Amino acid sequence: MSGHGFHVHGPHDHAVEHAAHSADKFSGNIAVTTAILATVGALFGYQGGATQNEAALYKNNAAIDKTQAANSWNYYQAKSNKQNLAELAMTLPNVDPEKYKAEVARYRSEKEDIKKDAEKWEASSAEWNKKSDAALHQHHQWALATTAEQIAISLAAITLLTHRRWLLYTAYAVAGAGIALGLFAALHIDPIGALTGSGVAALPH
Template sequence: MSDEYEVHGPHDHAVEHAGSHAAGPSASRIAVMTAILASVGAIASYQSGANENLALFYKNEAAIRKTEASDQWAYFQAKGEKQNLAELGAALSDPSSAAHTKFVADEKRYAADKEPIRAKAESLETEAKKDNDTSESLQHQHHRWAQATTLIQISIALAAITLLTKKKWLQTVTGAIALIGLGFFVAAWLAV
């Protein structure tokens, strides 16, 4: 048999009664506010995660550039030591010998080789600083998005409690926290 009977319990009747009679215009406004806050909170949450990921990306890039710069400085130092050894060889050898001529030529070559290496190392350090600064800026912005998300979530929870308790003062507190959260949202948005 496919005849099914739907039996309503006392709690079903109470929920239907509360939903249709006790809600009023204030409850409708709170429900709309909650839906809007949930949407804004979702955007803030997404932006917070995106900024954190970008901040980590730039921090990683800065570390890579710093390592590359360190490698270049080590290479620069090795060229400098070879230059010093060539200078020593030139100083200790007979000025008219072929060895002396080779040492002097090596000394000049190593001196010339060092300049582009130094320039590249300094360029890499500049890039590392730029990436690090970008990471710091994004991390600061991430904190604003996270604060906005947290305050919006708190206001949504308070809105639910307001609906249950029907306290006017709690509705005011809910609205105030929501406005503060929206202020953080706007501050984070403008920092983009």
Template sequence: MSGHGFHVHGPHDHEIEHASQHGGSDRFAGRIAVTTAILATLGALFAYQGGATQADAMLFKNNAAIKKTEASNQWNFYQAKSSKQNLAELGATLTTDSKAEAYRKDVERYKTEKAEIQQKAEALEAESHEWDERSEAVMHVHHRWARATTLLQVAIALAAIALLTRRKWLQTGVWLVSAGGLALGIAALMHF
């Protein structure tokens, strides 16, 4: 605005002036604004859940790796006992009766120790497998949350385009894409 009575205002100013003079109730814009706010809130919640499930999946995968390493250590211990058993068997074969009996006792002790070690190793492998399965199940849920979040983000972008173009068919697209995102979010919540 200039001091000489000449007044120029932009389109935004014109719309504000028009809205204030004519009641300012643009129902289309209001619906889109509320829809966008709801979608943004749901999207934030879905993104949080997606991040939490991804963290859980990584933790479970880490636990699986730890148990697998512990099982590997037990199998290495088993192998060492097998080597000692083989040497004791060789000693029993190559020595005289007095020494051979001591080696035979060692062979039996190694057999017993190996059986215990084998049980531990197999139990650790089973535990590793369980952690792996839990990780895979949680990762599946994470993917649901991620897809739901993505659909809500697409719906928000469509809402912006609908508001700018004033196309009601785009508003229908917003509702459809939002419904898809909400359905995936519910599926993730229900662990489907």
């Protein structure tokens, strides 16, 4: 009833207004949640890309050092061949064995230095490969964390359409799992390896 500037709301009007207000609040919460998840997912995605680039760089360094090691071993083999020829020459008639004996000693000394150099390059290559594997594993963790946040955003969008609160709680759970994976990646921890004992629990930095 209305008159003389007064308007009286019935019970149905109050119920409709309350429902509209609740719906707006619910939608607003989902919008804020989606924005936060998108930001977190973008950060995880950036970290995933950075670790992937690191893995590629480390693998490239490993290949360079492996090539250096191969070159050193080839040089070592060349010195070995010269040493063998000098040793053979010592047994020939009408030659000065002392001359070739000195050459054999020189080649043997040079080979030791070349061998140490080759082993140094091989060790360096192995270390770069180890770092590359760790960075790649960390990249996979960041990728899983990013995927979880994307799934949570999709669930939040479906929640906005269906107004099913259990979907929103599911989105929170998936987002929480993604954040946990991101924390593990940031701390260089492999939770699967720690639980199963099949991998390293702490990844190299």
